[in-house]
Amino acid sequence: MQKLNTLFIGKVLLAFPQLPSTNVHAIDLLSKSRPIEGTVISTADQTNGRGQIGSKWLSNPFENLTCSVILYPIFLEAKHQFLLNIMTSLAVFDVIQQLLPGKKCAIKWPNDLYVEDKKIAGILIQNSLQGSTIQSTVIGLGINVLQTSFANEIPNATSIKLESTRPNGTGFPCAQPDSPFSVENVLFRFCENLENRYLQLKAGRESSLKDNYLTHLLGLGEERLYQKNDKSYFKGTIRGVTEAGKLIVESSGELLNFNLKEVSFL
Helix, strand or coil, X not given: CCCCCCCXXXXXXXXXXXXXXXXXXXXXXXXXXXXXXXXXXXXCCECCEECHHHCEECCCCCCCEEEEEEECCCCCEHHHCHHHHHXXXXXXXXXXHHHCCCCCEEEECCCEEEECCXXXXXXXXXXXXXXXXXXXXXXXXXXXXXXXXXXXXXXXXXXXXXXXXXXXXXXXXXXXXXXXXXXXXXXXXXXXXXXXXXXXXXXXCHHHXXXXXXXXXXXXXXXXXXEECCXXXXXXXXXXXXXXXXXXXXXXXXXXXXXXXXXXXX
16 A cells, blocks of 8 residues: 655545545534544545536546645735746646656646646636635636546546556557556645645745746637637737736737636637
8 A cells, every 4th residue: 555655634534435525524624623624535435426617526536536625725815826826736747747758738717737738637616705815715626647548528628547558758658558547646746736735835836836826827828719708809928917816918019917706618
């Protein structure tokens, strides 16, 4: 059995055969007690997972990682809460790079992970605020690990297993088809990388984290076609992300800021 190499994240692991939602379970725990920081809730079968702005997260039972982590980032002001999205996105990016060396991996704003232009992971972060501080954070994560077929309502999806058998930049597969990728292995790697990124944030390395996030941001500096939520189209170039997490897009010489679901890539 693989050993978890962390100081606190994942040291308390609550694993369930089935849950409607690991985030909902974590929030319920927080309403009744104060779980140890780094407590992880995972399930082999998440039946009612959610993504950003109420979107569904669909996952085959026993094939993917669905988990939530409880943190207490009281050192972070509420106005800087997007830094939690940044550090979590980077932690998942780190995991994918470790498992799929040579593959083109990118962060799609605000916090989806793509491999070779296909979605492999999604993140949902829910913060509890008190005044200007963050009292608690629940980081929900879904990573496609072993799933090899996806429903029609999940277009453009991929998994670690699928990508491990496809050629990388060297022209060879990242791993043999029977490589021992396991959900537990991916969970432990996530715990280790999340702890590393969280400690960077706690040490005040915000600038480094932001720079790293932008380096791996899908579409940065590239002119693309976008659609606003009013169904209108425009050409623009991603220039960055605001402190509050809004996407900065330059279009016709003007810098535009967009919240989640106000704009989409085409």
